[in-house]
Amino acid sequence: MPDRWIVTPRFFEQPEPALIGLAPADAAINSVEITHRSPPELAILHGGIAQFVYDTLVEGDRPVSVAGDCCAALPVLAGMQRAGIAPDLVWIDAHGDFNTPETSPSQFLGGMPLAIATGRGPLWMGIRIGLETIPDERVLLVGARDIDPGEAEALEASRVTRIALEELAEIEFDGPVMVHFDADVIDPADCPAFAYPAPGGPPLAAVTAALADLAARAELRAISVSGWSGGLDRDRHTARGVARAVAALTG
Template sequence: MIFVPYHLDERLYGLEADLLAPPGDEVTADLPEGDIWARLAVLYDRVADRVAARVAAGDRPVVVSGDCTVSLGTVAGLQRAGVNPSVVWFDAHGDVQSPETTTSGYIGGMPLRLLVGHRPDLIADRLGLRPVPEERAVLVDARDLDPAEVEYLAGARLMRYDIEALEIPEGPLLVHVDLDVVDPREVPGVLFPVNGGPTGPAVVAAVDRLIATGRVVAMDVACTWRPDGGNAQRRGLITALTKGL
């Protein structure tokens, strides 16, 4: 497992203790002052190098972090290793906002949109990240969408599924799981909880189905969390999600 103990460009202390034990391969960086995209590019370039090295060694890396944008580094790393993945994105949110549509300015609401090619000047070009074709990306659950995200998805080739109806895209697979996809009664303490949603066992079963294809090349696990409880539940869920890799 590769640990990236950040929420965007904020270093998080205690991620390993809160989410996983024992700690694994940790990625940190001295980030430059100024532009957030430049700061993230430095960090994610290191993530990409680490992922590429693990894939070259024959591993299927699991990248654990404090937010979903780290997936940009994961995909860049897979591409550096010669793998062009499709993306299966489990999340309570759409993560398909853009700088032009966001009302909050929160970058953590944009990574899937950036992965499929929006505004490569922001960070993709800095990482050498090529866009994932929309038809090779699927969004699972996403029960909390902003109007701009609904509008985008209505015209996009990126498909959205309920967890029971998931259709698996072609090619090698990056599985991305934001732990807030699970009903917050089962996984307390996430920063952006959304009521409802699938159970933990349902998400694990869906991920197991993907792993059983033999096409999963890497996994992202993201959790924006409050350090005030729920650690055992989060650790248990991560262990269950990754047991097949």
């Protein structure tokens, strides 16, 4: 099916214009500007993504969303649900994103979206865009290696399946899939321009091969991408690496 792209060139309230270069020239630009990470403003920002995903799916195309933070994956899931699709969720990320205000040392909202998707943490973000909780059993967390202690305990107590990237090839899917790909899963030795780099990850070549294999095997109905930090990518080395990975994922 054809892909339709939307780019939200922001890291929450901070502009990240470099992300626009990852998408085709005809990509939609989610141009909403916000000044605070508050419920009303994030709802406006995310509402545009959810509507785009819904519209794209009902027209028979596949939505690809590019943004600067992982919370933007939530409206992609909400848009799928609005279109009547209940996907398995493959969350590929160097971090667990499974913190809640009770477990997070930093209280960083960007460390909580997977917890929110499964009905934990600050649920206001999902409620305002019509997000329905996804069962733990339908979630696959891939490649996470930088996990806070309380977050690790929460994951252990959950029914979320955690695997290494190389194990992804062994997973079989029998229905629609949403993939969220946070490019910081790539080892920073290959792609260093991330706000929260996590050493010890798979090299770019391994990530690209795994994503290409997933794209060939699974029914990927929607794709969410969390990109790099443009201000740190002075030689565009990371941008080129992420573009290779995303090209493999989109086929």
